[in-house]
Amino acid sequence: MQSSVTQPQSAAPRSGGPPPEVGPPPRRSSGRAWEWSLAALLLLPNLLLLIVFTYRPLLDNIRLSFTDWNISSPIANPVGLSNYIEWFGRDDTKIIVRNTLIFTVATVGISMAVGLGLALLLDQKLKGRNLVRSVVFAPFVISGAAIGIAFQFVFDPQFGLVRDLLARIGVASPDFYQEPGWALFMVTVTYIWKNLGYTFVIYLAALQGRRADLDEAAEIDGATAWTRFRRVLMPQLRPTTFFLSITVLLSSVQVFDIINVMTRGGPQGNGTTTLVYQVYQETFVNQRAGYGATVATIMFVILLAVTVVQVRFMDRGKQA
Amino acid sequence: MSTSTVVGTRDDEQIPSTGGQRRRRRTSHQVEASAHHRGPLWTAAGYVGMVLVVLVIAVPLFWILLTSFKERGDIYVRPAQWWPDPVTGQNYSELTTRIPFFDYVRNSVIITSATSVAKIVLGVISAYALSLLRFPGRSVVFLVVIAALMVPNQITVISNYALVAQLGWRNTFQGIIIPLAGVAFGTFLMRNQFLSLPGEIIEAARLDGAGPMKLLWRVVMPMSWPTLVAFALITVVNEWNEYLWPFLMSDDETTAPLPVGLTFLQNNDGVTNWGPVMAGTVLAMLPILVLFLFLQRQMIKGLTAGAVKS
Numbered sequence: 001m002q003s004s005v006t007q008p009q010s011a012a013p014r015s016g017g018p019p020p021e022v023g024p025p026p027r028r029s030s031g032r033a034w035e036w037s038l039a040a041l042l043l044l045p046n047l048l049l050l051i052v053f054t055y056r057p058l059l060d061n062i063r064l065s066f067t068d069w070n071i072s073s074p075i076a077n078p079v080g081l082s083n084y085i086e087w088f089g090r091d092d093t094k095i096i097v098r099n100t101l102i103f104t105v106a107t108v109g110i111s112m113a114v115g116l117g118l119a120l121l122l123d124q125k126l127k128g129r130n131l132v133r134s135v136v137f138a139p140f141v142i143s144g145a146a147i148g149i150a151f152q153f154v155f156d157p158q159f160g161l162v163r164d165l166l167a168r169i170g171v172a173s174p175d176f177y178q179e180p181g182w183a184l185f186m187v188t189v190t191y192i193w194k195n196l197g198y199t200f201v202i203y204l205a206a207l208q209g210r211r212a213d214l215d216e217a218a219e220i221d222g223a224t225a226w227t228r229f230r231r232v233l234m235p236q237l238r239p240t241t242f243f244l245s246i247t248v249l250l251s252s253v254q255v256f257d258i259i260n261v262m263t264r265g266g267p268q269g270n271g272t273t274t275l276v277y278q279v280y281q282e283t284f285v286n287q288r289a290g291y292g293a294t295v296a297t298i299m300f301v302i303l304l305a306v307t308v309v310q311v312r313f314m315d316r317g318k319q320a
Numbered sequence: 321m322s323t324s325t326v327v328g329t330r331d332d333e334q335i336p337s338t339g340g341q342r343r344r345r346r347t348s349h350q351v352e353a354s355a356h357h358r359g360p361l362w363t364a365a366g367y368v369g370m371v372l373v374v375l376v377i378a379v380p381l382f383w384i385l386l387t388s389f390k391e392r393g394d395i396y397v398r399p400a401q402w403w404p405d406p407v408t409g410q411n412y413s414e415l416t417t418r419i420p421f422f423d424y425v426r427n428s429v430i431i432t433s434a435t436s437v438a439k440i441v442l443g444v445i446s447a448y449a450l451s452l453l454r455f456p457g458r459s460v461v462f463l464v465v466i467a468a469l470m471v472p473n474q475i476t477v478i479s480n481y482a483l484v485a486q487l488g489w490r491n492t493f494q495g496i497i498i499p500l501a502g503v504a505f506g507t508f509l510m511r512n513q514f515l516s517l518p519g520e521i522i523e524a525a526r527l528d529g530a531g532p533m534k535l536l537w538r539v540v541m542p543m544s545w546p547t548l549v550a551f552a553l554i555t556v557v558n559e560w561n562e563y564l565w566p567f568l569m570s571d572d573e574t575t576a577p578l579p580v581g582l583t584f585l586q587n588n589d590g591v592t593n594w595g596p597v598m599a600g601t602v603l604a605m606l607p608i609l610v611l612f613l614f615l616q617r618q619m620i621k622g623l624t625a626g627a628v629k630s
Contacts, residue, residue: 150384150598260583279478
């Protein structure tokens with residue numbers, strides 16, 4: 001970083017600098033071949049990395065899902081569809097899909113709604129709003145693992161912050177460590193707490209780029225605050241809402257760090273296990289990489305389908 | 321606004337000047353949100369809301385910080401004792417003796433800086449080729465690059481783990497860094513930036529006989545520093561916080577970065593000894609929060625610039 005930062009200075013004298021030289025006439029044919037090979041040279045390292053470490057494993061994952069591979073052995077025997085049949089038939093699948101759904105719907109819904117609410121609040125001319133904006137955004141930049149560990153203590157049913165606050169109003173703390181429902185609640189709240197700043201800043205940026213004159217016109221026409229919100233503001237925020245619904249969904253479905261440090265998928269075996277956590281557990285803990293790859297493939301197909309539906313929905317909304 | 325306009329962050333009161341290198345985006349109709357004709361009740365409600373938000377975010381962090389300075393007896397007590405009495409640094413010294421804390425810090429610095437440098441360089445040169453060089457199949461290549469954004473890491477780890485293990489790279493820095501070095505988001509961000517530059521200036525430089533590399537370093541980059549800084553900050557934060565891949569690759573303090581090292585601390589305790597653990601999380605959070613304190617505007621710019629109106 002440091003060395004490249006000096007660049008603008010060296011470029012500075014450009015304006016007053018060397019006398020304008022008349023360039024050579026463009027050498028079209030040889031110039032073009034040169035441009036092509038330069039482009040290839042510049043793009044190749046990145047493309048190679050993406051192909052080897054993103055696209056290759058994506059396809060390899062599908063192949064592995066039809067095997068009984070155990071991650072360490074060199075041999076992977078083909079087993080046909082049996083991993084898929086097993087997944088659809090297993091009892092824990094229902095619980096894990098349910099956990100994933102609850103976690104995802106809650107995190108996406110709440111962080112988008114509250115993020116928008118906070119953006120609306122902190123777009124008002126209130127004293128100290130810049131400080132509050134920073135405070136809301138800060139948790140987003142902290143490591144999820146560190147937050148997970150810290151919040152494990154915050155939710156400690158015996159000596160934690162939540163227990164203490166509840167005790168002050170005379171409520172006994174739920175057992176966040178042992179009861180699956182409360183454990184899922186704990187990781188969901190922790191995730192929202194950490195990631196709220198993201199939806200907030202994106203919505204705030206969108207609010208700041210909106211056309212205030214439309215809102216004023218509606219107000220002069222006698223529209224109520226609620227109508228203006230629904231009919232004037234929300235349509236303008238539609239592209240942002242769409243963008244967020246996809247990015248927030250993708251990142252919440254992928255959560256690993258918080259679950260791994262807080263609950264390891266437990267309590268009671270799979271109380272907070274989501275699909276991503278199941279991929280990890282089956283592959284690296286139970287050494288059933290073939291089955292893990294099956295879960296990963298199913299998850300990818302679901303994500304792809306959901307994204308396609310979201311894009312469709314967006315397109316239809318545009319025409320309407 | 322035209323297509324593919326970046327959602328602008330309005331330049332607000334606390335903004336450091338960006339040296340006039342970049343046009344401020346202001347649409348003609350931007351007016352301060354209409355708080356002025358709301359009643360005092362609304363304003364009061366607004367302040368109550370702000371206080372609540374600050375409490376919800378700050379109290380847990382404050383609690384963690386206080387705990388890290390408490391003696392053991394003050395942590396395991398009911399009702400909770402909020403203020404450490406006496407204030408002690410023993411959790412911090414215990415942290416550094418119980419786990420090789422500074423090894424984890426060193427590993428984090430190595431992994432973060434190497435991965436970030438690789439990503440920034442690759443992002444800039446890929447974006448340059450995809451925006452200002454002309455070659456057949458350019459849009460296809462661009463699609464291949466950004467479609468990678470849709471592939472979750474968690475799906476690729478199984479096969480990547482096998483590949484890296486085969487290469488004998490488990491528990492090595494190259495095994496952690498190289499698979500993380502491909503860059504899709506940054507390429508996208510920088511390409512948008514390069515495409516937003518005025519075409520006349522690029523053309524003029526070309527007519528002046530500037531070769532492609534000179535064009536990049538002398539013309540394109542000097543006009544793109546704010547975006548590059550935003551991209552660099554987002555990358556550094558992401559790499560510092562990266563967890564899953566190093567967690568799978570590292571076995572011990574020779575390569576494990578800080579977030580993974582903290583997990584080892586957690587594992588060492590049958591019953592968690594919260595004092596040193598909280599000291600560890602405080603130290604893990606601190607560098608990024610300090611960076612954030614000074615450079616939050618640029619960081620936010622990088623994030624919001626990713627939210628593109630189509």
